[in-house]
Amino acid sequence: MVQPVFDGHNDILLRLQMAPGRRDSIWLTGEGRGHLDLPRMRAGGFAGGMFAIYVPSPCAPGAPDYMAMMDAPPYEIELPAMLPLEWAQPIALSMAGHLLWMERASEGAFRLCRTAAEIEGARRDGVIAGVMHMEGAEAIDPGLDALHVFHALGLRSLGPVWSRPTVFGHGVPFRFPGTPDTGPGLSDAGKRLVRSCNALRIVLDLSHLNEAGFNDVAALSDAPLIATHSNAHAVTPSTRNLTDRQLDMIRESRGMVGLNFATVFLRPDGRRSPDMGWEPVLRHLDHLIGRLGEDHVGFGSDFDGAEVPQGIGDVTGLPALIAALEGHGYGPALIEKLAWGNWVSVLRRTWGE
Numbered sequence: 411m412v413q414p415v416f417d418g419h420n421d422i423l424l425r426l427q428m429a430p431g432r433r434d435s436i437w438l439t440g441e442g443r444g445h446l447d448l449p450r451m452r453a454g455g456f457a458g459g460m461f462a463i464y465v466p467s468p469c470a471p472g473a474p475d476y477m478a479m480m481d482a483p484p485y486e487i488e489l490p491a492m493l494p495l496e497w498a499q500p501i502a503l504s505m506a507g508h509l510l511w512m513e514r515a516s517e518g519a520f521r522l523c524r525t526a527a528e529i530e531g532a533r534r535d536g537v538i539a540g541v542m543h544m545e546g547a548e549a550i551d552p553g554l555d556a557l558h559v560f561h562a563l564g565l566r567s568l569g570p571v572w573s574r575p576t577v578f579g580h581g582v583p584f585r586f587p588g589t590p591d592t593g594p595g596l597s598d599a600g601k602r603l604v605r606s607c608n609a610l611r612i613v614l615d616l617s618h619l620n621e622a623g624f625n626d627v628a629a630l631s632d633a634p635l636i637a638t639h640s641n642a643h644a645v646t647p648s649t650r651n652l653t654d655r656q657l658d659m660i661r662e663s664r665g666m667v668g669l670n671f672a673t674v675f676l677r678p679d680g681r682r683s684p685d686m687g688w689e690p691v692l693r694h695l696d697h698l699i700g701r702l703g704e705d706h707v708g709f710g711s712d713f714d715g716a717e718v719p720q721g722i723g724d725v726t727g728l729p730a731l732i733a734a735l736e737g738h739g740y741g742p743a744l745i746e747k748l749a750w751g752n753w754v755s756v757l758r759r760t761w762g763e
Contacts, residue, residue, distance in 0.1 A: 416753040417459035418668030418710030419639035445713035445724040454725040458539030481682040487584040490574040502549030526758035546572030569615035579623040586680035588649040595622035635665035639710030642697040657701040666756040668710020
């Protein structure tokens with residue numbers, strides 16, 4: 411029997427946004443490209459996850475080959491410019507529409523969920539559960555009116571920043587080696603955003619936030635601290651990974667970290683190459699579990715948004731990952747927590763169920 415998996419982060423909505431004329435073939439039947447589609451998700455045991463609305467920065471003429479840079483450390487990629495609201499908001503609304511379309515087009519195989527009870531119900535019914543997430547709050551105005559609109563559409567998880575500044579705070583640049591201590595904390599608007607997300611029971615995702623912003627959220631928020639797709643800085647010293655001090659704060663809040671499958675955040679050498687075995691994955695998981703405890707770690711794949719290890723390849727590689735954990739000595743109870751239970755529990759705590 412395939413172990414059902416709840417995944418903390420994926421970017422299939424970006425694939426759909428970039429190819430709107432191929433939505434049916436990308437989602438419903440699969441083209442054999444990328445990491446996710448409905449048939450492969452069902453085959454791999456992908457039973458639920460966070461689906462990210464992410465607005466990409468416009469491509470600048472003459473920009474360097476960032477992917478090549480990330481395969482030849484050390485590197486430092488300059489932060490993209492802040493995106494204007496009038497640019498970001500229509501794209502984000504379009505991507506929310508893609509997620510709503512995915513539910514309708516699947517004819518009962520995929521369900522947009524707004525509560526932990528609905529996620530568990532979807533699993534019982536054999537239906538894939540989707541949660542609307544936003545990676546970078548560029549589509550939210552400083553007055554936060556749009557936050558309520560997206561919440562009404564189903565938004566239940568939000569990262570105030572991607573790796574670029576917003577009116578709310580500052581993201582960490584892609585740098586290796588480096589630390590997340592890269593700039594100032596939340597703006598006044600960012601602090602209002604934290605309080606409003608708490609009031610609406612929206613997850614605040616800390617994965618791309620710099621250390622000062624992380625500290626501000628920890629001081630202000632009354633919810634568990636959650637990083638949907640991050641790894642351990644002690645294993646791979648990338649700016650995007652979490653220090654032991656941050657992991658301790660997440661543990662104390664009864665929060666959660668989803669292991670990011672992106673090779674640049676897994677490999678100790680910081681390279682992007684997928685040519686790697688299971689050892690870096692296991693080192694990160696061992697460190698996260700040792701620091702956070704067995705009840706506060708899960709998966710946050712970054713499928714369709716990153717290069718992943720060759721042993722995983724795409725979503726159909728999830729059973730191979732589970733087999734690697736079994737071979738490493740993780741028992742059935744721990745694997746069920748990592749794959750499913752811990753995510754549902756932290757969402758239940760955050761959403762007030």
